[in-house]
Amino acid sequence: MPGAGRPVVSFGEPEGYDERVRGRRLGVRIPPRVAAVAVCIVLGLGLIGGAVTGSWLVGDSGDGGTRDTFSAAAGLWHSVPVDRLFPTTVQGQGAGPGGADRTWTRIAVAPDSGCQSAFDPLLKKVLAPVGCQRLLRATYTDATQSFVTTVGLLFTKADAVGMKSLASRFQREGLGRRTDLMPLPYAAKGTVAAEFGSKQRASWTVSVLTDAPVVAYAVSGWSDGRTVDTPQPAEEAMKSGATAPPAQAGLGNEAQGLADRVERALRRDVSSPASEQPS
Numbered sequence: 001m002p003g004a005g006r007p008v009v010s011f012g013e014p015e016g017y018d019e020r021v022r023g024r025r026l027g028v029r030i031p032p033r034v035a036a037v038a039v040c041i042v043l044g045l046g047l048i049g050g051a052v053t054g055s056w057l058v059g060d061s062g063d064g065g066t067r068d069t070f071s072a073a074a075g076l077w078h079s080v081p082v083d084r085l086f087p088t089t090v091q092g093q094g095a096g097p098g099g100a101d102r103t104w105t106r107i108a109v110a111p112d113s114g115c116q117s118a119f120d121p122l123l124k125k126v127l128a129p130v131g132c133q134r135l136l137r138a139t140y141t142d143a144t145q146s147f148v149t150t151v152g153l154l155f156t157k158a159d160a161v162g163m164k165s166l167a168s169r170f171q172r173e174g175l176g177r178r179t180d181l182m183p184l185p186y187a188a189k190g191t192v193a194a195e196f197g198s199k200q201r202a203s204w205t206v207s208v209l210t211d212a213p214v215v216a217y218a219v220s221g222w223s224d225g226r227t228v229d230t231p232q233p234a235e236e237a238m239k240s241g242a243t244a245p246p247a248q249a250g251l252g253n254e255a256q257g258l259a260d261r262v263e264r265a266l267r268r269d270v271s272s273p274a275s276e277q278p279s
Contacts, residue, residue: 070160073212073270077134077155080269082109085153086138086262095257097238097250102257103143108188110137115154120198123181127215130166131157137186139193140258141223148193149220149254150185151262156213166215167208176206177233183217195225203251205234205259212270218259220251234259 076085086109092102115124115132133155140149156163170176182204187196204219221228232244237252246252 069270070212073214073266074133074155076266076269077112077136077153082136082138084269085136085265086151087265090140090258090261092257092261095260096253102253104140104149104254104258105143106138106140107148107191107193108139108186110139110186110188112136118152119184120180120182123183126169126175126181127154127156127166129158130162130213130215133157133213139186139188139191139196141192142254145192145223147220147249147251147254148185148196148223149218149258150183150193150196151218151258152183152186152216153262153266154215154217156215158213160210163208163213164210167210170206170208177235179231181206182231183219185219185221192223196221196223199227200225201231202228202246202249203232203234203237203255205255207259207263209263212266214266216259216263216266218255218262220246220254220258222249222251 086106088106090104090106092104094101096102113135115127115135118124118135118137119127135152135154137150137152140151141147158166175181182201183206184198185193185196185201187193200221201219202221204217206215206217208215218234220234228246230244230246232242232246232252234252234256236242237244237247238256239247242248242252
């Protein structure tokens with residue numbers, strides 16, 4: 001255990017015994033300046049040891065801990081129940097326009113699949129460097145059933161370096177704001193999302209995680225099947241004063257609010273193994 005067995009250093013002069021069992025002094029007297037230097041060294045070692053111990057206790061053990069967390073996240077698509085990745089009901093306190101509360105109800109879960117026809121060609125090309133291990137998707141509607149939102153978790157085949165490279169590219173080139181890189185919705189038959197196709201996409205967000213091999217995204221639209229001429233990224237639709245129809249309807253909040261909460265749930269599953277969480 002870190003810190004255990006740390007040497008105890010004393011600067012006193014303990015008594016020993018000579019061959020006649022008479023007390024005598026051992027060693028030589030340590031000058032004050034040398035003693036002060038030694039104290040600093042010991043205190044420094046103590047602080048370093050304490051810092052290392054503390055980092056282990058909170059799970060921040062450097063590269064090894066990062067690799068363990070990254071590896072754990074890679075297997076969540078088959079080890080965590082779908083109801084925990086995509087809860088049947090999601091509460092969005094303060095997630096709506098003006099800080100209004102939102103409630104989303106899951107209406108469909110897509111069969112877990114690969115990515116063969118899950119993205120438009122250009123987005124598929126952008127994501128190609130990280131590969132596709134598995135894609136999980138679910139579609140939600142709001143309390144009034146006016147809006148529908150598909151949330152997706154793309155589990156990639158990339159390592160941490162690959163995910164950081166993709167995240168850097170998204171940031172550097174503004175890929176998350178390009179309308180030709182919007183994710184596709186999941187239009188489940190027999191639900192209010194049945195008409196939620198590519199032309200009905202109104203707002204979206206894409207998040208490339210760097211601490212897990214996952215790309216999280218959400219795309220929202222109206223449930224009545226109306227087409228959208230000018231989709232707007234959630235980041236822009238949520239800005240104060242935004243006047244485009246997706247912004248006025250709060251569809252940016254729908255996409256961002258759901259994506260944020262699904263991503264948080266994913267991170268909780270990474271930090272707490274499935275066997276340790278309540279069923």
